[in-house]
Amino acid sequence: MDYAHSDTAVHEPAARRRGGGQPIAAKILVAGGFGVGKTTMVGSISEIRPLRTEELLSDRSAGVDDTTGVSGKTSTTVAMDFGRITMGDGLILYLFGTPGQQRFWFMWDELALGAVGAVVLADVRRLADSFAAIDYFEDRGTPFMVAVNCFDGAERKDPADVRIALDLDADVPLVMCDVRSRDSAKEVLISMVEHVLARTAAARR
Amino acid sequence: MSDDRWLDEDAGPIFRPYTVTRGRTRLRDDSLNLISLLEATGLPVPRRTRLDPEHRRVLAVCAEPITFADLSSEIDLPVGVVRVIVDDLREENLLRVLRPTPTGDVPDELVLRKLLHGLRAL
Numbered sequence: 001m002d003y004a005h006s007d008t009a010v011h012e013p014a015a016r017r018r019g020g021g022q023p024i025a026a027k028i029l030v031a032g033g034f035g036v037g038k039t040t041m042v043g044s045i046s047e048i049r050p051l052r053t054e055e056l057l058s059d060r061s062a063g064v065d066d067t068t069g070v071s072g073k074t075s076t077t078v079a080m081d082f083g084r085i086t087m088g089d090g091l092i093l094y095l096f097g098t099p100g101q102q103r104f105w106f107m108w109d110e111l112a113l114g115a116v117g118a119v120v121l122a123d124v125r126r127l128a129d130s131f132a133a134i135d136y137f138e139d140r141g142t143p144f145m146v147a148v149n150c151f152d153g154a155e156r157k158d159p160a161d162v163r164i165a166l167d168l169d170a171d172v173p174l175v176m177c178d179v180r181s182r183d184s185a186k187e188v189l190i191s192m193v194e195h196v197l198a199r200t201a202a203a204r205r
Numbered sequence: 206m207s208d209d210r211w212l213d214e215d216a217g218p219i220f221r222p223y224t225v226t227r228g229r230t231r232l233r234d235d236s237l238n239l240i241s242l243l244e245a246t247g248l249p250v251p252r253r254t255r256l257d258p259e260h261r262r263v264l265a266v267c268a269e270p271i272t273f274a275d276l277s278s279e280i281d282l283p284v285g286v287v288r289v290i291v292d293d294l295r296e297e298n299l300l301r302v303l304r305p306t307p308t309g310d311v312p313d314e315l316v317l318r319k320l321l322h323g324l325r326a327l
């Protein structure tokens with residue numbers, strides 16, 4: 001691949017879109033177990049847009065697929081939560097809500113690259129469902145935080161107990177939230193960015 | 206790449222995304238991230254190259270810088286299919302990546318500060 005084009009292009013005043021200057025894009029992942037409120041969170045804070053990705057089925061379909069044939073590999077389309085928040089200064093924050101099941105980790109690998117960080121949504125009644133996501137980001141070194149979505153009727157838990165139950169490192173932020181509320185979702189994202197800024201500052205020292 | 210593309214000696218390469226995708230579902234170019242910015246180069250389509258409608262639509266949408274995610278959403282095809290189209294167009298120098306996302310790097314501090322400011326102002 002010839003990169004000469006891309007390199008020079010960066011300095012060209014190409015965009016007329018948002019009053020000149022290229023947009024700057026940043027992304028935050030919203031991960032977590034089944035039904036934990038990912039779609040709700042992305043929808044309450046951002047403009048939701050359709051985005052489809054494919055899931056390869058060939059590995060799981062017990063050998064019935066002939067991958068050498070005309071049909072090729074079997075794949076199915078998966079809708080991904082995709083939200084966009086356009087801010088001043090040509091800055092766009094993208095939110096990607098990704099299913100928590102291990103079979104979707106192939107998506108996370110790419111999504112985590114260059115991300116600000118990941119919000120792991122957890123449901124107090126099913127904390128164990130967030131273990132997979134937490135392990136994944138811990139292993140990868142992706143900055144992450146845990147946001148406990150407080151569903152109606154769920155017992156109020158002491159954040160300190162949740163932290164112990166999740167075996168979270170002391171420096172991983174943990175917040176309680178109600179992702180149906182825009183303000184609450186916004187506070188979660190603010191905590192995420194503050195955490196990454198603090199990490200960046202600490203790394204500089 | 207050329208082995209995945211149906212070639213006709215007179216017509217030149219013809220892109221067919223659905224056919225082309227089958228053989229290469231893996232990432233070919235890791236610099237293309239969902240938030241990478243893409244833009245059409247504005248260079249003329251080589252005379253030997255015939256573009257199919259999907260390729261043309263991608264080029265048109267990329268007339269102004271747009272992220273790969275927004276492009277995929279706009280074109281309404283799965284990300285993997287759009288990736289193949291983008292790769293084809295890059296190969297023909299019709300499309301370029303303006304800001305390849307540095308692999309594994311979090312955004313720099315200035316971007317993070319702007320982000321924080323922007324979020325607080327929401």
Ligand SMILES: Nc1nc2c(ncn2[C@@H]2O[C@H](COP(=O)(O)OP(=O)(O)OP(=O)(O)O)[C@@H](O)[C@H]2O)c(=O)[nH]1
Pocket residue numbers: 033034035036037038039040041099149150151152177178179180
């Ligand atoms: N009471 C209450 N309900 C919520 C809250 N957040 C989400 N819900 C509801 O819980 C259900 C699941 O929420 P979703 O946002 O679809 O969860 P998800 O993580 O996207 O689910 P999957 O994509 O299926 O894994 C929906 O019916 C929501 O309306 C909350 O904070 N409180």
Ligand SMILES: [Mg+2]
Pocket residue numbers: 038039040081
């Ligand atoms: Mg969902």
